[in-house]
Amino acid sequence: MRLTKNEPSPAFNNDLDNNDPVPAYNGIGSPDTGSRVTELSRAKAAPTAVIGPKIMFKGELTGEEDLLIQGKVEGSIDLKGNHLTIGSQGVIKANVAARTITVEGSVEGDIVAAEHIAIKSASRVKGNLKAERVTLEDGAKFRGSIDMDMDGDSKVETRPESKSSYGSSILPKDDKVDDIG
Numbered sequence: 001m002r003l004t005k006n007e008p009s010p011a012f013n014n015d016l017d018n019n020d021p022v023p024a025y026n027g028i029g030s031p032d033t034g035s036r037v038t039e040l041s042r043a044k045a046a047p048t049a050v051i052g053p054k055i056m057f058k059g060e061l062t063g064e065e066d067l068l069i070q071g072k073v074e075g076s077i078d079l080k081g082n083h084l085t086i087g088s089q090g091v092i093k094a095n096v097a098a099r100t101i102t103v104e105g106s107v108e109g110d111i112v113a114a115e116h117i118a119i120k121s122a123s124r125v126k127g128n129l130k131a132e133r134v135t136l137e138d139g140a141k142f143r144g145s146i147d148m149d150m151d152g153d154s155k156v157e158t159r160p161e162s163k164s165s166y167g168s169s170i171l172p173k174d175d176k177v178d179d180i181g
Helices: 033-045
Strands: 049-051 056-062 067-069 072-086 091-103 106-108 111-119 124-126 133-136 141-143
Touching: none
Parallel strands: 049 067, 056 072, 067 072, 072 091, 091 106, 091 111, 106 124, 111 133, 124 141
Antiparallel strands: none
16 A cells, blocks of 8 residues: 555555655554664653743642743642753752653752753752752752662761760860960
């Protein structure tokens, strides 16, 4: 059977020539194997949903597909099983959770990923990061803490907790510092 653009398909013919090239996949029906591989690789590279640069969203954002944010989002973002990309124009004031997260824009809030967080060189992040793997590129602006211990939420203390301020734990309580001179 042959299909041509803007023409109805001819009636079924048993005398098809098997040497005819396979028509290119046009997005309708089943693609051939080579086109399917290309389609899948493109789908992995590109997000399935986009919040454009002129969109502002306030509230709780949840979803079950990959997302690219180029606009402004305030509130919370939860894409636990998927990939989130905060694009170069994205401005986020929210706590963020996803399977993997790539930041190219600006984020103010905690970022939690099940697998990986990538902070790109032109990005600004103010908040805490928690993931099994974290990448900070040279030039990225980051203020916060990084927790890469996803096995347990309990803190491991290596020394007893003291009530004193920084520096005072260096000397025992009974020692005094004499002036030198």
